[in-house]
Amino acid sequence: MEVLKQRILAEGKNLGRGILKIDSFLNHRLDAGLMVAMGEEIARRFADDRVTLILTAEVSGIAPALTAGYALGVPVVYARKHKPITMKEPVYIETAPSHTKGGETHLMVSPEFIHETDRILIVDDFLASGKTLHALARIVQHAGAELVGIACVVEKTFEGGRAFLADLNVRIEALATIVSLENGGIQFADSAPTARAVADSTDGRLA
Amino acid sequence: MEVLKQRILAEGKNLGRGILKIDSFLNHRLDAGLMVAMGEEIARRFADDRVTLILTAEVSGIAPALTAGYALGVPVVYARKHKPITMKEPVYIETAPSHTKGGETHLMVSPEFIHETDRILIVDDFLASGKTLHALARIVQHAGAELVGIACVVEKTFEGGRAFLADLNVRIEALATIVSLENGGIQFADSAPTARAVADSTDGRLA
Numbered sequence: 369m370e371v372l373k374q375r376i377l378a379e380g381k382n383l384g385r386g387i388l389k390i391d392s393f394l395n396h397r398l399d400a401g402l403m404v405a406m407g408e409e410i411a412r413r414f415a416d417d418r419v420t421l422i423l424t425a426e427v428s429g430i431a432p433a434l435t436a437g438y439a440l441g442v443p444v445v446y447a448r449k450h451k452p453i454t455m456k457e458p459v460y461i462e463t464a465p466s467h468t469k470g471g472e473t474h475l476m477v478s479p480e481f482i483h484e485t486d487r488i489l490i491v492d493d494f495l496a497s498g499k500t501l502h503a504l505a506r507i508v509q510h511a512g513a514e515l516v517g518i519a520c521v522v523e524k525t526f527e528g529g530r531a532f533l534a535d536l537n538v539r540i541e542a543l544a545t546i547v548s549l550e551n552g553g554i555q556f557a558d559s560a561p562t563a564r565a566v567a568d569s570t571d572g573r574l575a
Numbered sequence: 576m577e578v579l580k581q582r583i584l585a586e587g588k589n590l591g592r593g594i595l596k597i598d599s600f601l602n603h604r605l606d607a608g609l610m611v612a613m614g615e616e617i618a619r620r621f622a623d624d625r626v627t628l629i630l631t632a633e634v635s636g637i638a639p640a641l642t643a644g645y646a647l648g649v650p651v652v653y654a655r656k657h658k659p660i661t662m663k664e665p666v667y668i669e670t671a672p673s674h675t676k677g678g679e680t681h682l683m684v685s686p687e688f689i690h691e692t693d694r695i696l697i698v699d700d701f702l703a704s705g706k707t708l709h710a711l712a713r714i715v716q717h718a719g720a721e722l723v724g725i726a727c728v729v730e731k732t733f734e735g736g737r738a739f740l741a742d743l744n745v746r747i748e749a750l751a752t753i754v755s756l757e758n759g760g761i762q763f764a765d766s767a768p769t770a771r772a773v774a775d776s777t778d779g780r781l782a
Binding site for chain 2: 381383387391392393395396397399402403406425426430433434438441442443445448452453455456461467477480481538
């Protein structure tokens, strides 16, 4: 997705050790118009998969999952990492490494909102090690639902997430694919098969 | 907002002690179409206020803030409660009571994304005690920006949030106003001045 790559090049900050900061439109400040365009692109790539539900994890997955859910006309469930006081009944629970605290974080989903008849698309901001996405996929399995694919905004191929997710045997789509963050640069995959230019966007409404 | 009130009546769960669970379309599962309609309604109520930025707090504020931001054509910043590894520079920080852990939670916003020229609308899911919203307003003050209003999806008047926020001297809008959760019921304000019926929505696209 060319507009996304250009924004990453213009605003992404390579912090070293494989860490890319995209706080200006994805992880702290949200560019609403770009977020809608990304949701529409995710929806386009899974338009024929009869998706009934999008599953993501709080926090940074919520925005692209919501816009993809709107474009596909399906609801979105976000796994909770911190049990709210309203969560009293049994939940599906899995663990994944914590990006903020070190150690592990729990991912909790209420069985009320995920059914064995569901065809589920998992959406998240980053595909890095794949461990959070795999934890979400295990929740799909616990519910007896069908996982039809995984979509992420940014993939960092050098963290090996695709290999880690290979046992799931589903299609994985990334809107931007980064193959290297070495030497302070940001190097994208030459031409991802599904990459294509889309209309430019600025904050808010699409241009 | 009549469609919201009807959904709260149909799906909201009064857990007692003033706690209303709206997990089926607001706080765990998201109804994307209703979320877009709510964002448009928030935008309509602040259409003349020259808003330049929407500020919210993770987690449950993100969805209505994003759809309101899209409708107003402005970016959204969500205060982080857990410092991500990419947050290295100084931040504006305030504290508010934690709804999930007890004690206090931190709200952190990067000065990079909030400027003294901004005209800021704060959006969140609930207005209860008002303490989270007040903490966000203090961040706006730290940045020297102008707070033009506060919008929430659901107000629980009996928790006194409006009085707590009175010193901010800004307009506060709620899409649904609940005056009592006593005796297991859900009682709305008779007729809020700005309440009006809108087109019905189902999951995903607006009907």
